[in-house]
Amino acid sequence: MKSQSRVLQVVVDVPGLQVGQVFDFRWPWPDPPPAGTAVIVPWASQRRVGFVWGASDVSEVPPERLRDVIARVDSWPALPEPLLALARFASTYYHASPGEILLPSLPEPLRRVASFEIESPESGGPQARWAGRPRRAKPMVRSEAASWPALNADQQRAVDWLAARVGQGFAAALLFGVTGSGKTEVYLHAVRQTLDAGRDVLLLVPEIALTEGLARRVRERFPDTDVAVMTSGLADGARAQAWLAAAHGQARIVVGTRSAVFAPLRAPGLIIVDEEHDASYKQQDGVRLQARDLAVMRAHLAGCPVLLGSATPSLESWNNAQSGRYALLRLPNRAVAGARLPKLRVIDLRAHRRARGSAAEAGPVSPPLLDALRACLAAGQQSLLFANRRGWAPALACDACGWVADCDQCSAHFALHRARLFRPQAGKASAGRSNALGYTLICHHCSAHRPAPAACPACGNPDLLPKGQGTQKIEAELAAVLPDARIARMDRDSTRRRGSGAALLADMDAGAIDVLVGTQMVAKGHDFPRLTLVGVTGTDSLLVAPDFRAEERLFALLMQVAGRAGRATDPGEVLVETRLPQHPLFAELLAQDYEAAAARLLAEREALNLPPYATLAVLRVAATSDAQAQGFLDQAREAAPAVTGVRIYHPVPAGVPRVANQARWQMLVEAGTRSQLQSLLGPWLPLVAAQAGARLRWHIDVDPIEV
Ligand SMILES: Nc1ncnc2c1ncn2[C@@H]1O[C@H](COP(=O)(O)OP(=O)(O)OP(=O)(O)O)[C@@H](O)[C@H]1O
Numbered sequence: 001m002k003s004q005s006r007v008l009q010v011v012v013d014v015p016g017l018q019v020g021q022v023f024d025f026r027w028p029w030p031d032p033p034p035a036g037t038a039v040i041v042p043w044a045s046q047r048r049v050g051f052v053w054g055a056s057d058v059s060e061v062p063p064e065r066l067r068d069v070i071a072r073v074d075s076w077p078a079l080p081e082p083l084l085a086l087a088r089f090a091s092t093y094y095h096a097s098p099g100e101i102l103l104p105s106l107p108e109p110l111r112r113v114a115s116f117e118i119e120s121p122e123s124g125g126p127q128a129r130w131a132g133r134p135r136r137a138k139p140m141v142r143s144e145a146a147s148w149p150a151l152n153a154d155q156q157r158a159v160d161w162l163a164a165r166v167g168q169g170f171a172a173a174l175l176f177g178v179t180g181s182g183k184t185e186v187y188l189h190a191v192r193q194t195l196d197a198g199r200d201v202l203l204l205v206p207e208i209a210l211t212e213g214l215a216r217r218v219r220e221r222f223p224d225t226d227v228a229v230m231t232s233g234l235a236d237g238a239r240a241q242a243w244l245a246a247a248h249g250q251a252r253i254v255v256g257t258r259s260a261v262f263a264p265l266r267a268p269g270l271i272i273v274d275e276e277h278d279a280s281y282k283q284q285d286g287v288r289l290q291a292r293d294l295a296v297m298r299a300h301l302a303g304c305p306v307l308l309g310s311a312t313p314s315l316e317s318w319n320n321a322q323s324g325r326y327a328l329l330r331l332p333n334r335a336v337a338g339a340r341l342p343k344l345r346v347i348d349l350r351a352h353r354r355a356r357g358s359a360a361e362a363g364p365v366s367p368p369l370l371d372a373l374r375a376c377l378a379a380g381q382q383s384l385l386f387a388n389r390r391g392w393a394p395a396l397a398c399d400a401c402g403w404v405a406d407c408d409q410c411s412a413h414f415a416l417h418r419a420r421l422f423r424p425q426a427g428k429a430s431a432g433r434s435n436a437l438g439y440t441l442i443c444h445h446c447s448a449h450r451p452a453p454a455a456c457p458a459c460g461n462p463d464l465l466p467k468g469q470g471t472q473k474i475e476a477e478l479a480a481v482l483p484d485a486r487i488a489r490m491d492r493d494s495t496r497r498r499g500s501g502a503a504l505l506a507d508m509d510a511g512a513i514d515v516l517v518g519t520q521m522v523a524k525g526h527d528f529p530r531l532t533l534v535g536v537t538g539t540d541s542l543l544v545a546p547d548f549r550a551e552e553r554l555f556a557l558l559m560q561v562a563g564r565a566g567r568a569t570d571p572g573e574v575l576v577e578t579r580l581p582q583h584p585l586f587a588e589l590l591a592q593d594y595e596a597a598a599a600r601l602l603a604e605r606e607a608l609n610l611p612p613y614a615t616l617a618v619l620r621v622a623a624t625s626d627a628q629a630q631g632f633l634d635q636a637r638e639a640a641p642a643v644t645g646v647r648i649y650h651p652v653p654a655g656v657p658r659v660a661n662q663a664r665w666q667m668l669v670e671a672g673t674r675s676q677l678q679s680l681l682g683p684w685l686p687l688v689a690a691q692a693g694a695r696l697r698w699h700i701d702v703d704p705i706e707v
């Protein structure tokens, strides 16, 4: 007779566990919960939340040590089977345990046992329920029914393509639409078709700042549908509620950032990845997963269409569209009647000294850009000034003796910031204009910080000079040359407080800001009709970066930021400052010719055997000494089994060789195909793990975006 109790394999949220760990527990009641059900299990003297991963009749754990599950959470699996299949895929592909994949996607409060109430055991075994506040659907202001603008022919073609595929299994399309071409409108119509067909929608965006705006538009269009927002920018309770709303089948649309690719939607009928080229989809800590790729895989597993949208597609997706693997849906024109793509100008910085900000120092921007800013201001329109660096300046140096303020734990300069970074003072809204609090040196790699010295610690020279300029300095110096302008800054520092990013965007929307200075954050997605001028400064360092994707990334960035200008009927203008105007990238940029740039870059990739024509992985390690790090990688290289089509390069120091006093090294693995790469990684990584033991921090990055 089959015994009643079953052994459940459970993935548990225990930080620091090694790859591949799934734990056995006994289910002594009838009807064991199926895979995907959340459970509470004993863990030493504590309790933990986990997910049932599988079940069996036997366990390798001796019966006296096998412990009982404490309770199941809810009476149905929170994670539907296709989502478990996605986690299985990710676990194999990125070489991480299912727990490392699944549990970080679960909002913090849902990982805490204390968040649950356990009901007294009944016939089916104890059951737990989330004890937090239940979510109430937000009351919609129904004063004005949201209008659905008539689609133009290109938009209509894209929507028709999707409408014909909803409910018809997997299909993938690249929506290649120039900036301002109305991709969002295509999404909204496609969402409507999908909801009408009785299926749910997952909408991924790259940045927290973009989720609220999009969610608002979605809610306006679908006032009767529950929309859940999933980002790390929300308060804990709200995150838990959004997750539960999806898991309980209440929310039918999820809008979220990277980790929402694991949102527990019951029946996805369409998955949309907006700004699919964006690097934020690639996770850069923990498991190095790529949410855009997982979104395509999830659509595959769920049997639904996936739509990747961008004005500057990743070369991978563009290549897939060229080869016919993805359908290519084009929106070649701006959507608003009369709106054109902006006019671009490249300003040769070698020919223009920067405008004088004060008697002693060069100003924040070149004279042509300053003139354009003045004209824009006089015309009552808005401008956007993109800078690549946050803080006051990327470095602080002494011109007398050559001293530079370097982090003593990292091989990096300290960045100079205006103080008031770590403890925002209550009641003070904007970043302090006053100099009274002085400057702080901050390491952008290890976060070490200290007051900036008043004089050079090496030679005593009291005139230390900031090198280069960050957003804070540009903001302050612009205020000096444009005293009447309302200037605001949007970067990681100015948006640390929850809601502050949304507030800045709302001010911009309301016309309360004349000039917005910002980093990557301002470059994409936003739609401000009164914004007619975009200035770009300080991006040359991105062009000469050693990474093989540097040019692709810079081109996308410049096209995206340029695309913020002139989205309504007033024509837009874009000025890009550079010292390298002869670079071919600028010709393609001036022509706003993504396809030419993509063709050139793909030809280079093919010649050099780089992705998408090859598959890469990087093995990275941090150790106490260079010798130890290098030795580990050398040994790993020797232990690697020979696999046809795979080449393992020699170890090299990482781009930033020392961070927080750890030597960082890396080793590139190149393979002709994904399956060749996986044939190596499968047998190899367990050997690497055994060799590293507990003393070394290492990870494998499959499909790295930086090498
Ligand atoms: N069919 C249409 N008729 C009129 N206006 C439209 C139409 N479709 C979109 N728009 C408007 O065009 C503007 C740009 O649309 P949207 O923001 O969706 O562009 P986008 O393609 O996402 O651009 P980006 O890639 O630059 O973010 C918006 O103000 C939108 O309301």
Ligand SMILES: [Zn+2]
Residues within 6 Å of the ligand: 407, 408, 409, 410, 412, 443, 444, 445, 446, 447, 448, 659, 660
């Ligand atoms: Zn440091």
